[in-house]
Each structure stands twice: as C-alpha cells, then as structure tokens.
Amino acid sequence: MPAMHRLEEVRENFRFIVSEVTAQVELTRRFYDQPSRELMEKISSRDDYVDNLKSVIEEQSFDRLMDPRGIERAKVVELRALTTITANLERIADFAVNLVGQMGHLVHLESSRLMDFAPFFDEVLVGLDNIVAALDQRNSNKAFRICQCEFNLDKLHAQTFAKVLQEMEHNEHRGDLVTIVFISHYLERMGDCLLNIGEALIFVLVGEKMKIRQYQALSDTLAASGLESSVGQVEFESIWGTRGGCRIAAVQDPRPESSSPVLFKQGVAKKLSKEKENLELWEKLAPGLPPKVWAFQEGEEGEGSILLEYLPGCTMQDLIINGDDEGLALSEHLLEATLGKVWWATKQASSLRPDFVGQIRSRQEAVYRMHPEFKTKPVAIGNLQLPSFEGMLDTLEELEPELAAPYVVRTHGDLNLNNVIFDPARQSLHFIDLHRSALADCAQDISVFLISNFRLPVFDVAVRRRINTVIGRFLAFALDFARNIGDQAFQARLALGLGRSLFSSTRFEMNNSFAREMHLRAVYLLERVVAHRGKDWSQFKLPRQTLIYP
Amino acid sequence: MSSTTNRFRHESLQDCQSIINYLAALKDGFESGALLFSTDGRNLVLKPEGLINLHVEAKRKGEEIKLSLKMRWNEKKGSEDPEDQPLLIEPIKAN
Incomplete structure (x- = not known):
C-alpha cells in the first residue's frame, strides 16, 4: 500500500x-x-x-x-x-x-x-x-x-x-x-x-x-450589503479582499431580547461615521427608509465598526431579473413617492455647477484599462471634424456652468438598483449604502438609477422589456419633477449624467459588444449636448431612445 | 505632423439629423474629387475617378434594419488613363 x-x-x-x-x-x-x-x-x-x-x-x-x-x-x-x-x-x-x-x-x-x-x-x-x-x-x-x-x-x-x-x-x-x-x-x-x-x-x-463572469453579481451583492458601491478596479479588488477576509457578515444580535439578524461592517472609521450620520439624517426625512443603526464604534488606527439593522427583502435588481411584476410595480411606485417627497422637502436654491465631466475623467483610466479601444483620437471625414473623446470633454467642461442646477436636494449618492431594497412582507422600501448621500443635483441620482437598469447584462427578451419599462416610467417621473420645479437645463444635464454613467459602467463590462454599445451611446449623448452649444438649453430634448436596448 | 494610412474605420451612433453631416461630408468629397479620412493625423485620401461600382443593399430582419452603400473603384496610374490616350480606329488589313 x-x-x-x-x-x-x-x-x-x-x-x-x-x-x-x-x-x-x-x-x-x-x-x-x-x-x-x-x-x-x-x-x-x-x-x-x-x-x-x-x-x-x-x-x-x-x-x-x-x-x-x-x-x-x-x-x-x-x-x-x-x-x-x-x-x-x-x-x-x-x-x-x-x-x-x-x-x-x-x-x-x-x-x-x-x-x-x-x-x-x-x-x-x-x-x-x-x-x-x-x-x-x-x-x-x-x-x-x-x-x-x-x-x-x-x-x-x-x-x-x-x-x-x-x-x-x-x-x-x-x-x-x-x-x-x-x-x-x-x-x-x-x-x-x-x-x-x-x-x-x-x-x-x-x-x-x-465563474469570473459572475464577479459583477458578487460585487453587486456586496454593494447591496452597503460596504462599497462604485466598483473600480482597485475598489473591486478590495471587495474581494474584504470578502476573503470576512470583514462583513450578517450576525445575530447578541442582545437576548432581539432575534433579528444585524449587519456588521468594519472599515475606515471616518467613512462609517459619515454613513451613520447620513443614515440618521434619512431616518428623520423618511422614517424606516434606511436601516437602523444599532451601534457604532471607533477602534484604533482609524478603524471603525458599525452594527446595522439587517433589512429583509430583495433588491430592485432581483425584482427585475426574477420577474416579480407585482413587487416591481409596487417598488417603483414607492421609490417615486419617496424621492418626490424627499426632494420637495429638502430642495434649496442653489446654482450648483455639474461635475459630470470631472466624474468621467476620474474613471477614464479604469475604463481604458478594460477597453483600451475606447480611447478615441480626433477624426476627420472630409470637412467634418470630430474631436477626440478628450477634446469633447474639454468642450463639455466649458459648457457645464451653463447647465447649473437651480436647486439642490438630498440625494442618495449611489442610487443604483442594488441599493434599493423592497420588503414584500411589509410592502416597504429601503435605501442602503447611504455614505455618499449629500445635498446635490437630483440628476446625479436619476442618471445613476437609469443606467443601473440599462447596464444589466441580461438579454432575455422579457427581462429587457421589463428594464425598458422601468426606465421609461422613471424617466417620465424625473422629467415631471424637473418641469414642476422649473429646472430649465435639466434634460441637457441629465444627458451629461447619463453619458457619464454609461461611460463609467463599461469598466465592469467584459462583454465587449455590450460595452461598445454603452460606450457608443455615451458618446452620442455627450455629442448631442455639444451640438446644442449656443442654443437655449430649455429647448434641449433628451434622446430617449438612447436608453432603450436593443 | 501628418502621415498616410491605408485603412480608416470609424463607428458612431447618429440620428436622422446628425447623420446628414456625414453624408454631406461624403457628398462634398465626391464633388471636389477628393475624400479625406483622417484619424489622429494619419490621412487616407481617396480620389474617386472613372467608373465607380456602387452597391446598395437594404435589409429588414425583424426590427433590425440594415442599409449599406458600398463603392468600389480602381485607382489608375496617370499615363494609363484611357481618357488620356487618343482613340485610334485602324482599318483591317486585307490578306
């Protein structure tokens, strides 16, 4: 032997x-x-x-x-x-x-x-x-x-x-x-x-x-847990490390009177303390919307930990993919009602200059690492001169002040489908991952939400139809809000925001043809804004078909 | 600084209005006798002349529509251009 x-x-x-x-x-x-x-x-x-x-x-x-x-x-x-x-x-x-x-x-x-x-x-x-x-x-x-x-x-x-x-x-x-x-x-x-x-x-x-192609799903799950949301290459890696090191876990509340699980998060104290502050702020604005903060502790060397209420239910992304039409319709309704209420309640006059170009620039490196072919050079076809992507950004940067939002509102900061939880038992809606919440332009949340729908790499006809419906309804709600509040340049600013989100989402997308589709649409939207230069921004019409796929 | 290239490719999304700019640029090129395609300072200049084979194809497949225009021609060396040669008609010699 x-x-x-x-x-x-x-x-x-x-x-x-x-x-x-x-x-x-x-x-x-x-x-x-x-x-x-x-x-x-x-x-x-x-x-x-x-x-x-x-x-x-x-x-x-x-x-x-x-x-x-x-x-x-x-x-x-x-x-x-x-x-x-x-x-x-x-x-x-x-x-x-x-x-x-x-x-x-x-x-x-x-x-x-x-x-x-x-x-x-x-x-x-x-x-x-x-x-x-x-x-x-x-x-x-x-x-x-x-x-x-x-x-x-x-x-x-x-x-x-x-x-x-x-x-x-x-x-x-x-x-x-x-x-x-x-x-x-x-x-x-x-x-x-x-x-x-x-x-x-x-x-x-x-x-x-x-399978490595599932990495997006994993990072989404982690994002849904509230740990990290916008996942760049480096951030993404830290998520894996986090997952490997089990730094986030659903744990049982140690108090004997409670039997509900709580969510335990560990990380940079400053960031967690900001999240705690935001959670409390949202709790005042919309009681029950964010998870409750059970405990917060600052440890040594800038480390901190937080115990949060574990919210049962599923994300809006789950509702779309799994085809729970009734739950989806109800969650959409609750989302619009919540946002409308919070936006009206928190609106403050302002002339906040958009920073979508800055956001694109800070993500360019990560996008080009995944898709070097998106780095375009200036092109000429006869006397038609097309700037490079970089050149287009320069022009947009000059235009951004003209598109300033007349109001700021309390934004979620990362309103993607995975950060909205629907609890079918209580028929309630919840927001998670609020650490980026700020008084800002609502077009930021709107564009992130719309593109978190569009970028779902699901091509099943029924799911795609559902995605397109959610996009259409949410866009109608957003346009309505902007009209009522008197936001003249909203559609142009939203086009910029959508272009930014489409562009930056390609850095997670390894399916080259879908990534190219998103990139072409991003460029198209941004080009439309450039083409409107010198005209009345209130007349700018967002090309809605850009959000419908295929 | 510009150099030459033998290949040009460009893909973009357009709408019915914006696409006119591209078609007009091509139209102008044919009218002026030279079509310039350039990426990052590398130029491809085409001088359409003589006969141009034009292939138009339109297709509908469900909701997907495809319209393609393909133009092909040969670039002739200056002296071989038949336009430059005198046309000679010679009698057939009887045996």
Whole structure:
C-alpha cells in the first residue's frame, strides 16, 4: 500500500511545478529574443519533468483523498484546486513547447520581429507569479488578477490578428504571418489555462465555485450589503479582499431580547461615521427608509465598526431579473413617492455647477484599462471634424456652468438598483449604502438609477422589456419633477449624467459588444449636448431612445 | 505632423439629423474629387475617378434594419488613363 502523503508534500510539489512552468515560460520568452538549438532542447526536455511532477501531484492528492481516516472538507477543496491548477500548468508548459516549435516555421527570421510578443509573455508571467502568493497569503485579489490575464491575453491576440490581416495586404511572407497567428493563439490559450487556475484559486479562497463572469453579481451583492458601491478596479479588488477576509457578515444580535439578524461592517472609521450620520439624517426625512443603526464604534488606527439593522427583502435588481411584476410595480411606485417627497422637502436654491465631466475623467483610466479601444483620437471625414473623446470633454467642461442646477436636494449618492431594497412582507422600501448621500443635483441620482437598469447584462427578451419599462416610467417621473420645479437645463444635464454613467459602467463590462454599445451611446449623448452649444438649453430634448436596448 | 494610412474605420451612433453631416461630408468629397479620412493625423485620401461600382443593399430582419452603400473603384496610374490616350480606329488589313 502506498505511503500516505501529507498535504504539505502535495503543496511542496505544487510549488515546484509552478516554479518549473514559470521557468519554462521565461526560457520560451528568451528563445523568442535569441533563438538557439541549445535553448530549444532545454525547453523540450524540461517538459518531461513537468509531466512527471504533474503525475506525482495527482498521485499524492488521490492518496490523501483516499485516506481511510477521513479528511476535512477544506482540505478536499484545496486538493481539488491543486490538481485542477496542476493540470492547467502542465498545459501551459506544453504550449511553451508548441511555441518553440512554431518558431521553427518562421522562414524569414525578420518576420518574428514584426510582432512584439513581450506583452503576452509579461501577462502570462504575471499570472504564474501570483499563484503561490494567492494561495499562501489567502489573497483573492491575486486570484482575480490571474483571471484577468485571460482577458488581457485575448485582447492582445485580437490585436495581433488585426495587425496580421493588415500586413497580409503588402507583406510577401504570408506563411510567416500565419505562423505568427499560431504563436499568438498558443499564448492566448495559456490565458485560458490561467483563467481556470484563477477560478480554482477563488474556489479555495472564497469557498464558492464562481465563474469570473459572475464577479459583477458578487460585487453587486456586496454593494447591496452597503460596504462599497462604485466598483473600480482597485475598489473591486478590495471587495474581494474584504470578502476573503470576512470583514462583513450578517450576525445575530447578541442582545437576548432581539432575534433579528444585524449587519456588521468594519472599515475606515471616518467613512462609517459619515454613513451613520447620513443614515440618521434619512431616518428623520423618511422614517424606516434606511436601516437602523444599532451601534457604532471607533477602534484604533482609524478603524471603525458599525452594527446595522439587517433589512429583509430583495433588491430592485432581483425584482427585475426574477420577474416579480407585482413587487416591481409596487417598488417603483414607492421609490417615486419617496424621492418626490424627499426632494420637495429638502430642495434649496442653489446654482450648483455639474461635475459630470470631472466624474468621467476620474474613471477614464479604469475604463481604458478594460477597453483600451475606447480611447478615441480626433477624426476627420472630409470637412467634418470630430474631436477626440478628450477634446469633447474639454468642450463639455466649458459648457457645464451653463447647465447649473437651480436647486439642490438630498440625494442618495449611489442610487443604483442594488441599493434599493423592497420588503414584500411589509410592502416597504429601503435605501442602503447611504455614505455618499449629500445635498446635490437630483440628476446625479436619476442618471445613476437609469443606467443601473440599462447596464444589466441580461438579454432575455422579457427581462429587457421589463428594464425598458422601468426606465421609461422613471424617466417620465424625473422629467415631471424637473418641469414642476422649473429646472430649465435639466434634460441637457441629465444627458451629461447619463453619458457619464454609461461611460463609467463599461469598466465592469467584459462583454465587449455590450460595452461598445454603452460606450457608443455615451458618446452620442455627450455629442448631442455639444451640438446644442449656443442654443437655449430649455429647448434641449433628451434622446430617449438612447436608453432603450436593443 | 501628418502621415498616410491605408485603412480608416470609424463607428458612431447618429440620428436622422446628425447623420446628414456625414453624408454631406461624403457628398462634398465626391464633388471636389477628393475624400479625406483622417484619424489622429494619419490621412487616407481617396480620389474617386472613372467608373465607380456602387452597391446598395437594404435589409429588414425583424426590427433590425440594415442599409449599406458600398463603392468600389480602381485607382489608375496617370499615363494609363484611357481618357488620356487618343482613340485610334485602324482599318483591317486585307490578306
């Protein structure tokens, strides 16, 4: 009977295979810079060692799993992930050998200089480099970074493919061009493996099997818990860390007289204290709307914690997706009634200059990281001059003062579908995540709410129809309010706000065609505002069809 | 500084009013004999001449409508232009 292998031995061999495959990819990269027969032989012989290690790890894992004394669930999960990752590492090593083989097909050596494969190798190495760290440090940020390699490599592959197509027109070495596509394809397939690896790591760290495309849903859930809302790349990573570190949890209220669960949040004291202040303010404005604050504590080094009432029910997003038409209609009605009441009660004359351009600018980097193709340059078609996106923002910035809101109202600050909770049992509505609440332009909340509908990546006809209905009704309510309050430039300002929200939402959207759709609509809305320059803003008509998809 | 390119692509959303600007720019280009397409200072100048193959296609698929206009022509080298060559008619020599 084979000896029982301890988990530690599996882990050690696992670290070996990671470093072996990393070395393999580094050698392949060196081979691209300076091909030599010696290096080629080295790469192909090391591949046998990787295959061997893989068999050893599998064997040790199965032995451990078959241990008659039993094994804890957490260890089963880890072993399962380790074998999945190992299998994918071995494939990466195979692809390295394939890559070296492809180089041999390049007839004209200068062809290999046509494309720069360094960014591909960099990306693969970043992925590999994060594996052991993610596992040892229980760091889900790193696991997410590994998943991201796949999307970055896909993009690089697409760029290579496009460039090759262009070269085909004049480059005589067509055979070499085809080989270049193969090379790029093998590197892209390494990305597929890295995605599997990242997902396996997330399984270990988060304890749930999760396809990375579900990340939006997860971040939304966390946003609904009130922890964080607008999720940029960095903020998003912190959410994963937060989730991994269990910094937010529904806990049982320790007081004996209470049996309802409460929500426990830990974070920066200053931010939590601001949230507490806002929650109390909203409680006065609309009793029962925000969760109750049970306790607030300031700890050491700026840390704080807060105990909040856990609100039962579901988010408006759930109502839309799950098709609870009755609940949805009631929640829409309650939302309009609440906002109307709060807005009228808190309105103060002002001449608040909108800052939608500033908001776009602060999110541009995150958007371009996900979609570099959205960074547009100036274009001319005959005598028609179209500015770059940047140039358009400059013009809009000059226009913004003309669009000032005549009133400020108490805003939610992040009024997306996930921050509105409907409790069907009590037929009541609640707002969560109020830490950004301020006296501000209602167009801010309105545009965020409308786009949180539009951007739902759901394309089922019935759901889409429901989304379009909610958008249509809410827009009618908003236009009505603006008319009654005498907000002349409202439609133009809303177009800016909608453009801003559409633009910034693309940074969460990995579905390229849907992201492009949102981006085109954002640009269209912003262009309409620019085109109205010099005319009477009260005559500006918001192109409503921009909010209807498809 | 401007340079030349052989490819130009641009995608945008327009409405019935704003699209006129694009069509007018193309119309002006055909009238003046040169169509300029430029991105970030890289220019593609097309000089339509001679015969232009025009392909118009309109399609309705449910609610989705597609209208495409495709124009193709060959750029001729100056001296090979048949317009520049004298037209000669020669008698067939009898055997």
